[in-house]
Amino acid sequence: MKVKSFFALAALSVALVSCGTKEAPVSEQLVGEWTGMDAITVTVLDSTGTPATQMMEAPIEVQYLSDSTFTAVVMVNDSTNVTLGAVATVADALVNFAGTMNCAKTLEVSGNITLQGADTLVINYTGVNTEAGLTHEGKAVVVRKAKTEVVEEVPAQ
Numbered sequence: 173m174k175v176k177s178f179f180a181l182a183a184l185s186v187a188l189v190s191c192g193t194k195e196a197p198v199s200e201q202l203v204g205e206w207t208g209m210d211a212i213t214v215t216v217l218d219s220t221g222t223p224a225t226q227m228m229e230a231p232i233e234v235q236y237l238s239d240s241t242f243t244a245v246v247m248v249n250d251s252t253n254v255t256l257g258a259v260a261t262v263a264d265a266l267v268n269f270a271g272t273m274n275c276a277k278t279l280e281v282s283g284n285i286t287l288q289g290a291d292t293l294v295i296n297y298t299g300v301n302t303e304a305g306l307t308h309e310g311k312a313v314v315v316r317k318a319k320t321e322v323v324e325e326v327p328a329q
Contacts, residue, residue: 199262206234208314210246217305232312273299291316
């Protein structure tokens with residue numbers, strides 16, 4: 173009788189441990205809206221081939237969808253927004269992406285996303301337009317936006 177009780181207790185313990193909370197796959201953890209700051213370096217080659225570099229920080233808003241597509245809007249100033257659209261390839265914790273960035277010219281963009289904890293992403297990317305001699309490099313650190321609930325008011329009777 174004691175042997176049966178021991179095995180029953182062991183089986184119950186294994187069942188309880190295996191039912192613990194499991195972390196969602198990275199592809200699911202990325203889904204949502206994110207906000208933060210983007211450290212940008214823009215390099216333009218002048219007519220003589222000499223690079224002119226400008227560095228700045230700008231707010232960025234990111235929306236990552238469940239189909240692994242995402243859009244980002246970098247608010248350079250009050251009148252200039254740069255839009256980045258890309259498709260991510262997720263392989264375990266490694267997330268790479270490719271897409272386009274629309275500035276004064278269209279740039280081909282590639283980069284990667286690193287999940288740091290449940291609510292922080294680091295996005296590194298490079299956009300290039302060889303014909304225009306333009307390179308846009310960014311490193312954005314964004315945090316998950318709080319979900320807002322819509323509360324419907326019930327009219328008083």
